[in-house]
Amino acid sequence: MSENTIHNNDYAVIGKSVPRIDGREKVTGAAKYTGDLKFPNMLYGKILTSPHAHARILSIDTSEAEKLAGVKAVITHKDVPSLKYGISPARWDENIFCIDKVRFVGDKVAAVACIDEETCYKALKLIKVEYEVLPAVLDPLTAMDEGQPLVHEEYERNINTEIHQEFGDMENAFKNAHHIRKDRFVGQRTYQSPIEPHSAISMWQDGKLTIYSSTQSPHYFQYYIAREFGMKMGDVRILKTYVGGGFGGKLEPTGLEFAGAVLAKNTGRPVKMFYDRAEMFAHNRGRHAQYMEITSAVDKDGKILGCHTNFIMDGGAYTSLGIASAYYAGALLPLTYEFDNYKFDMFRVYTNLPACGAQRGHGAPQPKYAFECHLDEIARDLNIDPLEIRIRNARRPNTVTPNDFGINSCEIKSCLERAGAMSGWAEKKGKLPKGRGIGVATGSFVSGAGYPIYRTNLPHASAMIKVHEDGTAATLYTGAVDIGQGSDTVLSQMAAEAMGFVYEQMKIVAADTETTPHDFGAYASRQTLMSGAAVKQAGEEVKRQLLDMAASMLQRPVYDLDVKAGEIFSISDSSVSLSFSDAAREFFVRRGPLVGKGSYTPPKLGGKFKGAAVGTSPAYSFCAQVSEVQIDEETGVIDVLDVWDVHDCGMVINPGLLHGQVHGALFMGLGESIWEQVLFDDKGKIVNANLAEYRLPTALDMPKVHSGLIDSYEPAGPWGVKEVGEGSTNPTMGCFANAIYDAMGVRINSLPLTYEKVWRALKEKREKEQAQK
Amino acid sequence: MYTPDFDYYAPQTVQEVCSLLTQFGSKAKILSGGTDLMVKLKHGTIDYEVLISLKELNELKGITYQEGKGVVVGARTTHNDLVNSDILNEKYLSISEAAHHMAGNQIRNIGTIGGNIVNAVPSADLPPIFIALGAIVTILGPEGERTVPLEDFFTGPGKTVLAQNEIVTYITIPDQPTTGSNYIKFGLRRSGALAVVGVASSVTMEGNIIKDARIALGAVAPVPMRAKNAEAALIGKEYTDELLEQAGVAASQECSPISDIRGSAEYRRDMVRVFTKRSLKASITKGHSGEHLETEHGK
C-alpha cells in the first residue's frame, strides 16, 4: 500500500512511475550477471583462506597442488605485490595474500586457477600451509586491555581509530538540565547478504587489464587495482554487468580482482573468480557490532540540551570502510533532532574476526536504534508522549547541526505528524489491547558524501548524452552504478526530462570505466542527487544545441522555442512545431554528433575540526516511522503488523522505485531488528554462514507497509531531489524496540530483538514483580 | 563446493535396492529426494561411491487407505504429496499441515517422508506427528520385511534401527479412535526455519474426559521423544486448561534440550510447556488440525 504525492505536474518524464529500463530483461531471466559470463579459454579461480583466527604462517607448499591435472596456476604472497591496500586511505592495512600471519578465519592465503570449479576445490586441499596458532582477540570489549595479543603490531592496544569530538558547551547543558539519563545498548554484527555472490572475471590483452565485476564502484576498483599493480588507470578497465545487490558490501576490491588479475596474467587466459555463500560471510564488510552508551540532558519539556555518545565498535581484522563507519556513527546522530551541545567518543578496535565495513545506513542505524530507545525512556521519565517529544525536538529547515552540517530542506516534523495521522497514533497510544504496542522513530541520511573516499579533485559525477544520428533515440553514458536500486531508470528519466525527450527512447550505457565518464558509484545514497545533477547538465546542453538548430530550421529566435517530450514548440505561436528527431537528425547532418556533457562537484562543506568532512552532504533526507506489533506473552514471538513510513526525500523522480526502496529498506531493517546476526564459535569461526541459520526475513514475515511522502524541495539537488535508499533503514530497529516496549513494558537493549530476548525480559519482569509482592 | 563423482543406480524393484545395498555395502547409500543427501555430499561431510535412487519405485510413492490396516504412506511420498492428499486432508489434516510448514515449496516438491525419517535429525518435522498418531514403519531387508513402531525407530541423532542393507518402504497410521491431533512447529521465522521446538499430540476424548493422549516432542532430545509423564498426567482426567498446563510442565521437565544457536535449553524447555499445552488444546477442540506461529499477521 503506497501513498503517492504529486510534487509537480509540470514535468513530462520525471515524477512518474515509468517501468524500469531493465525490468523486462531481469524478469525474463535474460539479464546477464558476472557469474553468467563465459569467455573462450576461461579458467576458474578460487582463494584458499585461513582456518585460524590468528596464526603465523610458517610455510606454504604449493607443489602438490601444482601437480594436479587441470591446475594452471597457484599463487601466494610471493607472486603478488606486497603493497598494502584498503578502500580507505586512512588505513591501508590489507595485503592481497597474507605474508607473515593470518588475522581471521577466512583471511586470504593463496589462490588457484584451474580448468573447472571442481579442480579448484581439489587443488585448494593440496596446498599445505603450516601455521603456528596464536592467541586470538575475539572480544572487542577487552581488545584494548593491556597484554592482549595485537592483531596488527603497529596498532597499539588494538585501537584502529579513536574519535573524540565536542561541540558547544556540554558542561553548561548538563548543569542546567532538568533531567539527565544514561542508557546502554548493543548493536549486533550483521551481513549485507546480497542475493548475487561476489564475482570477477579478469583478462589481459596487450598489457591492458579488463575486469568484469559485481561491484558498486568501478571507479574505486580501477583506482586501487591500478595503484596495486603500478599501472596507469587508463590501462585498467572495470565494467559492471547487472548486479544482484550490494548494500555496501561490494564497494571495495574483494581480493577476487587482485588474485584474478595475477592468475589471468600468469596463465594468459581469462579467469573467473567467485565467492560462495560462506566465503561471502567470511569476506564480510558488513555492519559493525557496536557498544553504545548515551547520556542526555533535557529540560522539563523534554527538549534535548546536550548529548554525549560513547561508543566502541568491533572492526574485525581490517579497516575496510570502518573509519568512515566510526565517524558516521556519531556524526549523523544530531541530524534529526535539534540540540547545540554534543560530545562524541568512539573507539574502533581490531579483533581477529572478519572485517566490518559499510552496510546500508553505514554507521548510523544502530546509534539511531540506541538513541530512539533512549529518547522514549526520557519521554517516559517526563511523562511525555513519544511522538510529542520527537515533534518538540524535530529539526527545522535551514539550520546547522552542532558538528557543522548545513541542513537545507527538512520536513521531519511533517513526517512525524503524517506518520502519526496515518497510523492512528492518538487513538492507539495507550489504548491498545494487551500484547499490542505502537512505536515511533525517525531517520535521516546523507544524499551523497561531501568528499570522496580518497583525496582527489575529480568531480563526483559526470555524464554524457549522445543523440543517435537519426534522432530517434539517445544514449546516456554514465559512470553511475545500478545495483538493483534503479539508478539506470531514474537517470534515464532525468536525461529525457532535461533534453525534452521521451523516456521510452532512452538507452543507457553505465558503469564502464572505458566507455562511460567518471562517477564514484553507488554508495552513500549519492546517485540521484549527484549523478542526477551531472545528467541534468548534460541533457540541458543537448537541449541548448538542439534548440539552436531548430531556431535556424524554423527561422525563429531561440528564446521563443522550447522542447518537451520529443516535440519542439514555439512559446508565442502554437502552430509552429518540429519533432526532436527531425531537428536532431538535421543537427548531425550539418554539425556532427549531438552530444551533451555534464559534471557535478559538491560545494565545499563542513567545519574545520578533525573528521569534519565525514557526514557532510549537499542535502539530507528525513523520515519518520510508526510500527504496530503484537507480542505473544508466553513465547516472546514478535509479530510486526503494520508499518507506516513517511519520507521527506525532496522531489521524487520515480514514485514506484522510491516506494520499492522503502519496502526493501524495511525488509532489511526488519531482519536486522529481529533475526539477523553473524555468530561465531569460541575460535572465531562463523557458525551461521548460510541462509538457513542467518535468518533473513521471508515474504511471509513482511508486515503491511504504508509508505507516504511529504512534499519537499531540496535546493541543492537537481529538480529538488534527495536520497531515500539508506535513510529509510535508519528508524526501523528503534521503532520496533519502542513498539515492543509499548506492548509489554520491557526494554530490549541489544539487537537483534529476538523472541528469546523478549521472552526472557518478560520472565524477569514477572519474577521481579512477584518478588516485590 | 562441487558434487563428487559416484555411480548411479535406479533399480526397478525394492528387492533390487536391497541386493545392491548388500553388494556395495557401506560404499552405497539410498537416494530419495536428495535434499539432505546431496547437500552433505556437496559439502564433503559424507562420501559415497554408489547412490541407489528410488526414482523408479512408483509403488513407494503415494498414500492409500487399506481397510483393516489404516493409512499407508509410501516412503517416496513427497512433502507436497502429504500436503495435497485427500485422504490425509480428510483423516489427518494435522499431517498435511505439518508437511505444509516444512522448508519451502521447492524442497517440499522433492523431499520425501522416507528421507525425513531415515535422516533422523532431532528437529525433523514429520516424526513427531507420526509418532503421536502411533505410526508403524515397514522395513524391507534381504531377509524379508519387518515392522517397527516409529517411536522405536530412532536410536540417536542421525541413527536408526535400520541396517545398512535395509530400506524403509511404508509408514502406516493404524485406524484409531482419536478425537484430534495436532503438530506445532516453533521456528524462528514464518518459513524456511528449522524447528526450535516441535510438539505433536493426539487425544482421544470421552465426553470431557481424556481417555488417551500421546505427546511427541521434536528438537528437544537426541531423538523425537514421547512425553510419557505428561501423557500420564492427562489420562483419565477431565479436560481443563489447568490440566493442560500441568501436562505442559511435565513435558518440559522430561525433555532434555540443548543450547545451540537457535535457542537456549532454558527457552526450549519453556516452549515445550507452552506448545504442549497449545497443541493438546487444539487436539481436544479442533479435531485433526495444524498450527504454525499462528498470529494475526500470519492469517
Ligand SMILES: Cc1cc2nc3c(=O)[nH]c(=O)nc-3n(C[C@H](O)[C@H](O)[C@H](O)COP(=O)(O)OP(=O)(O)OC[C@H]3O[C@@H](n4cnc5c(N)ncnc54)[C@H](O)[C@@H]3O)c2cc1C
Ligand atoms: C532448504 C531446506 C529446508 C529444509 N527444511 C526442512 C524442514 O523445515 N523440516 C524438516 O524436517 N526438514 C527440512 N529439510 C530437510 C529435508 O528436506 C527433509 O528431511 C527431507 O524430508 C529429506 O528427504 P529426501 O527425500 O530429500 O532425503 P534424501 O536426501 O534423499 O535422503 C536422506 C537420508 O535418508 C536416506 N533414505 C531416504 N529414503 C530412504 C528409504 N526409503 N529407506 C532408507 N533410507 C532412506 C538416504 O540414504 C539419506 O541418508 C530441509 C532441507 C533443505 C535443503
